[in-house]
Amino acid sequence: MTAARVYLDWNATTPLREEARAAMAAAFELGNPSSVHAEGRRARGAVEGAREAVAAAVGARPQEVIFTSGGTEANALALTPGLKNSGKSLDRLIISSIEHASVLAGGRFAADRINAIAVDRSGVVDLEHLRQLLETEGPALVSVMLANNETGAIQPIAAVAELVHQAGGLLHVDAVQALGKIPFDIKALAADLLSVSAHKLGGPKGVGALILAEGVALSEPLLRGGGQELGRRAGTENVAGIVGFGAAVKAAIAALPADAERVQKLRQKLEKILRQTQGSVIFADGVPRLPNTTLVGLPGLKAETAVIGFDLAGIAVSSGSACSSGKVQPSHVLRAMQVDDALTRSAIRISLGWSTTDADIERCAEGWRKLVGSLITRDDETELERFQTS
Numbered sequence: 001m002t003a004a005r006v007y008l009d010w011n012a013t014t015p016l017r018e019e020a021r022a023a024m025a026a027a028f029e030l031g032n033p034s035s036v037h038a039e040g041r042r043a044r045g046a047v048e049g050a051r052e053a054v055a056a057a058v059g060a061r062p063q064e065v066i067f068t069s070g071g072t073e074a075n076a077l078a079l080t081p082g083l084k085n086s087g088k089s090l091d092r093l094i095i096s097s098i099e100h101a102s103v104l105a106g107g108r109f110a111a112d113r114i115n116a117i118a119v120d121r122s123g124v125v126d127l128e129h130l131r132q133l134l135e136t137e138g139p140a141l142v143s144v145m146l147a148n149n150e151t152g153a154i155q156p157i158a159a160v161a162e163l164v165h166q167a168g169g170l171l172h173v174d175a176v177q178a179l180g181k182i183p184f185d186i187k188a189l190a191a192d193l194l195s196v197s198a199h200k201l202g203g204p205k206g207v208g209a210l211i212l213a214e215g216v217a218l219s220e221p222l223l224r225g226g227g228q229e230l231g232r233r234a235g236t237e238n239v240a241g242i243v244g245f246g247a248a249v250k251a252a253i254a255a256l257p258a259d260a261e262r263v264q265k266l267r268q269k270l271e272k273i274l275r276q277t278q279g280s281v282i283f284a285d286g287v288p289r290l291p292n293t294t295l296v297g298l299p300g301l302k303a304e305t306a307v308i309g310f311d312l313a314g315i316a317v318s319s320g321s322a323c324s325s326g327k328v329q330p331s332h333v334l335r336a337m338q339v340d341d342a343l344t345r346s347a348i349r350i351s352l353g354w355s356t357t358d359a360d361i362e363r364c365a366e367g368w369r370k371l372v373g374s375l376i377t378r379d380d381e382t383e384l385e386r387f388q389t390s
């Protein structure tokens, strides 16, 4: 009998929570939330219930939650020239150099209106560099993520917000990887716009939200048409997706303290084993990190081969971010951290979640030991064969 698969790629996506599955199954039958009849009103009630749940999870007001097709769309919607702070239009964008591709793309800002903030060797934004950029570029929309998807490094958002606001700018925070993993609040962060996504916390793929702080108004929707989402995002709502998001976020927040503690303990156990391999490097070690994420490198290891090796052994992990693992391109995050190319190409991301068990960590450790053992004597092909026959 083949052993069950071990899924350790939770930063790419998570399994659907039972609460979300059940809520969605019922919601598929609902009407159009814009209809005035009973069927429509029931759908409206379900969407608004989910909106309240998402708002509560980040300490916002329900009317400031704009449902989107996911984190990517929320980021694109946020990154729009013409957002106003105290009547002043913001036409420059400053982003950190470790953002997700959907922020790096710059939304609707022209490339010559975008600047990048450097990070230190631990992958944390350089506040002094941000201060200089704000001084030379003037008030800007600034986008810095709360937690990095590859390293898990948590960014000093409150300090970033202070600099941005002092300079008359606004702050967008991509909190896609943070929601459900660490507690936070839009007001405590002093973020003006915040992106979240359902499938990173046990909700369905293809639904997310952009959340605005009180008093922040979008300059321009991405989609025009019907007046849905208070005119800020046209199109009939993804009712079942939104309802699934609401149920998942409620469950994730309720379970957060206990899950985070348990997952962090498992991660510690795993990292202890990884550290025993001479030359191994755990990135962003020593700075605040998401409790579930390990990005490990080992000179001589080829990440792409390692990921296939793990997969053949029944273990799902990824090399760098999921979006870039299809193409063999060194991670822009590690490059920004000035990690040398050989080490960058060896980086494997192992990310845990609420159903990860001790046995999963044992299996992963076993896979790692085989992989690093084979490094010494075997070439890539025999390395893979070894996984297949074990």
Ligand code: PLP
Residues within 6 Å of the ligand: 011, 012, 069, 070, 071, 072, 073, 075, 100, 102, 145, 147, 148, 149, 174, 176, 177, 197, 198, 199, 206, 207, 208
């Ligand atoms: N932002 C971050 C930090 C992410 O990790 C991701 C997904 O990997 C996204 C945005 C995009 O979210 P979605 O997959 O919902 O479009």
